[in-house]
Amino acid sequence: xxxxxxxxxxxxxxxxxxxxxxxxxxxxxxxxxxxxxxxxxxxxxxxxxxxxxxxxxxxxxxxxxxxxxxxxxxxxxxxxxxxxxxxxxxxxxxxxxxxxxxxxxxxxxxxxxxxxxxxxxxxxxxxxxxxxxxxxxxxxxxxxxxxxxxxxxxxxxxxxxxxxxxxxxxxxxxxxxxxxxxxxxxxxxxxxxxxxxxxxxxxxxxxxxxxxxxxxxxxxxxxxxxxxxxxxxxxxxxxxxxxxxxxxxxxxxxxxxxxxxxxxxxxxxxxxxxxxxxxxxxxxxxxxxxxxxxxxxxxxxxxxxxxxxxxxxxxxxxxxxxxxxxxxxxxxxxxxxxxxxxxxxxxxxxxxxxxxx
Amino acid sequence: xxxxxxxxxxxxxxxxxxxxxxxxxxxxxxxxxxxxxxxxxxxxxxxxxxxxxxxxxxxxxxxxxxxxxxxxxxxxxxxxxxxxxxxxxxxx
Numbered sequence: 001x002x003x004x005x006x007x008x009x010x011x012x013x014x015x016x017x018x019x020x021x022x023x024x025x026x027x028x029x030x031x032x033x034x035x036x037x038x039x040x041x042x043x044x045x046x047x048x049x050x051x052x053x054x055x056x057x058x059x060x061x062x063x064x065x066x067x068x069x070x071x072x073x074x075x076x077x078x079x080x081x082x083x084x085x086x087x088x089x090x091x092x093x094x095x096x097x098x099x100x101x102x103x104x105x106x107x108x109x110x111x112x113x114x115x116x117x118x119x120x121x122x123x124x125x126x127x128x129x130x131x132x133x134x135x136x137x138x139x140x141x142x143x144x145x146x147x148x149x150x151x152x153x154x155x156x157x158x159x160x161x162x163x164x165x166x167x168x169x170x171x172x173x174x175x176x177x178x179x180x181x182x183x184x185x186x187x188x189x190x191x192x193x194x195x196x197x198x199x200x201x202x203x204x205x206x207x208x209x210x211x212x213x214x215x216x217x218x219x220x221x222x223x224x225x226x227x228x229x230x231x232x233x234x235x236x237x238x239x240x241x242x243x244x245x246x247x248x249x250x251x252x253x254x255x256x257x258x259x260x261x262x263x264x265x266x267x268x269x270x271x272x273x274x275x276x277x278x279x280x281x282x283x284x285x286x287x288x289x290x291x292x293x294x295x296x297x298x299x300x301x302x303x304x305x306x307x308x309x310x311x312x313x314x315x316x317x318x319x320x321x322x323x324x325x326x327x328x329x330x331x332x333x334x335x336x337x338x339x340x341x342x343x344x345x346x347x348x349x350x351x352x353x354x355x356x357x
Numbered sequence: 358x359x360x361x362x363x364x365x366x367x368x369x370x371x372x373x374x375x376x377x378x379x380x381x382x383x384x385x386x387x388x389x390x391x392x393x394x395x396x397x398x399x400x401x402x403x404x405x406x407x408x409x410x411x412x413x414x415x416x417x418x419x420x421x422x423x424x425x426x427x428x429x430x431x432x433x434x435x436x437x438x439x440x441x442x443x444x445x446x447x448x449x
Binding site for chain 1: 358359360361362363364365366367368369370371392393394422424425448449
């Protein structure tokens with residue numbers, strides 16, 4: 001515990017955090033005992049605040065429910081968003097996500113949270129107009145709480161724990177909800193094997209790369225522009241064949257595809273075939289290549305896909321009116337993780353199958 | 358008034374450094390090239406120089422991806438080659 005004379009004086013709290021090298025540079029809300037208890041009450045049933053949810057590298061920080069709640073209060077979360085944050089921390093703990101590498105790299109990677117299903121509605125997350133941008137308290141504070149967990153608990157502070165050369169705006173907060181109402185293909189979480197009513201996907205990637213197509217009704221024409229955005233020598237995924245691409249289609253682009261009979265698999269397969277680059281140029285650009293064995297056998301005159309399998313291309317719907325989609329390449333050596341969001345605390349009966357929020 | 362610290366406790370380290378050897382003379386040196394630019398060249402030359410200086414042997418070189426822990430098969434081959442010390446770890 002920390003003694004502070006005026007915990008609700010924003011300037012005093014900002015000074016305390018700056019002096020200790022804590023926080024993200026923005027004002028925080030004082031994590032008083034009452035506020036943290038109220039945040040923990042965002043989970044139903046019996047809650048053990050000392051329950052260990054994850055151990056986060058490189059600091060080996062112990063992410064107990066109380067510590068997660070403290071950082072949620074600091075970020076400005078409401079208790080109704082807390083179950084999503086707890087699930088996101090569980091996802092960060094999955095070895096496939098490779099959080100140690102994500103935190104340590106010089107790349108500007110940040111964990112993107114995609115909230116699926118009922119928890120998105122209950123938590124007030126924005127899946128529509130401007131979802132990646134400011135204005136939604138749930139999106140802004142839940143994404144920020146993940147960053148504060150990484151800074152404080154994982155030890156991913158710029159310099160000793162985060163070597164990112166330039167950093168990036170996505171490192172402040174990076175959270176959207178999937179626009180299920182306007183998704184013609186159901187939830188991406190279901191495709192990832194999570195059938196619970198609520199889920200969250202954590203994808204460690206770059207900031208969104210915009211795809212603009214105001215004029216095409218033909219899915220192929222729209223997706224050719226998506227493919228051209230995927231094809232970049234500058235993306236970390238370029239020389240790494242296992243890299244994932246999250247393709248965030250706006251509702252109008254998704255509808256154009258679905259109206260022509262394309263399902264999610266068709267879209268991913270088309271992008272796999274169209275997002276290609278000349279092998280010789282790739283070899284000239286990168287001495288260091290992490291390619292699947294079959295890619296290493298390609299000749300210089302061949303074209304190669306930007307990733308080794310269509311399954312590495314994840315298509316979901318987000319946004320409102322307009323014709324802007326985006327591509328979110330991964331850092332490369334990481335896999336997205338989707339987990340159910342439970343209404344109850346981990347390790348309690350309320351967190352078991354069938355009682356997801 | 359009191360407020361919570363945001364840091365939480367630190368758990369046991371996920372991995373520990375092996376203790377340094379007191380004497381390097383006669384040891385078998387392994388090189389674990391993490392494939393960062395010039396890592397193999399730099400580590401290989403350091404291993405050669407070290408071997409010359411202390412009377413050791415450069416026994417084996419393996420490669421691994423810089424972003425991931427060395428897989429078991431790589432560690433297994435270093436073990437099979439009976440190396441006593443491994444040189445690794447360069448960044449961009």
